[in-house]
Amino acid sequence: MKGCENMNPTEANHSFCVRTDLAIEARELAQQGKAENLDGVTVETEETADYFMTHVRIHSETGSTLMGKPMGNYITLEAEKLKENDAEGHEKIIKVLAEKIRTLAHFDENTCILVAGLGNWNITPDALGPKVVSKILVTRHLQGTLPAEIEKTVRPVAAVSPGVMGITGIETGEILKGIVDKLHPSLLIAIDALAARRSNRINAAIQLSDTGISPGAGVGNKRMLLNEESLGIPVIAVGVPTVVDAATLVNDTMDRILTEMLQQTDTGSAFYQMLQSLEREEKYQMITEILGPYTGNMFVTPKEVDAVVDRLANIIANSINIAVHPGVTMADINKYVW
Secondary structure, eight states, X not given: OOOGGGSOHHHHHHSOOOOOOOHHHHHHHHHTTOSSOOTTEEEEEEEOSSOEEEEEEEOSHHHHHHHTSOSEEEEEEEOGGGGSOOHHHHHHHHHHHHHHHHHHHOOOTTOOEEEEEESOTTSGGGOHHHHHHTTOOOOGGGTTTSOHHHHTXXXXXXXXXXXXXXXXXXXXXXXXXXXXXXXXXXXXXXXXXXXXXXXXXXTSXXXXXXXXXXXXXXXXXXXXOBSHHHHSSOEEEEEEEEEEEHHXXXXXHHHHHHHHHHHHSOTTSHHHHHHHTOOHHXXXXXXXXXXXXGTTSOEEOOTTHHHHHHHHHHHHHHHHHHHHOTTOOTTTGGGSOO
16 A cells, blocks of 8 residues: 555645555555455454454565555554443453553563653643553662562553654654663653544554554654664554544545445446546545545544543553553552552
């Protein structure tokens, strides 16, 4: 899939791009019209009563090109319970997320972790990262001061919310690079809000990956890529789609309407032929006219986003706390967050 960020300006202005940060959606787009599985991409799924898990592995340059994403692991948990005030359901999700974070991170007893909450704390759909950081159990400053039996139960963890360039005037990557060079952590866990293609995945999916993250990519802002190559340490990315690009939403709505109209129209009729021959560029032109001056610059989020982001922040923070600290369990989680 060729994303908008990979196009030159002329292409981007005259072609419609589906904007998504989710690997499962990138795979859906790349798989369209193909009967065989994508070369260099393997997919495993797991379904329970509480969630649906998809593990996408990109293990070749061919797969990376087809998907438009770096090689690595992308684990996506989808659950409507993420949007609901369901404490029991959330505990099950926290447990499985903690296990997946451990799997991706390969912790050892000497691992020092930096947790970074990316995003703008002044804008609710983009405040997920800072909200998660406020609930992380930070322990790096306590090293050497705790009793031996307690120190064995926690790893050194530091946390930071670097803000966004519009507030600080500094690239997020530059801030984190400076911190990494000074503190020498073994691992960065970065949390950020994402953009999705499907509205039913908004606030209902959590993606984990070991390939790094590009802050602001979901809303079309190109920033320094945060990965092992740029920072010198492994990066685990945790993201939740909190917005959908308005143009993408309109495009998918039009596709569904056209498909339904084709099914209800007599095959061979002039109207059927007209619907079938509607070109991609014609749809793009219609979307441009519908959205007017806001095309490519408007994003949609649910009205209950405030409460949902708070719940998601609690779920992710608890998952990280359990994953990184050997002595923190499900019974302890609410002792360390507020």
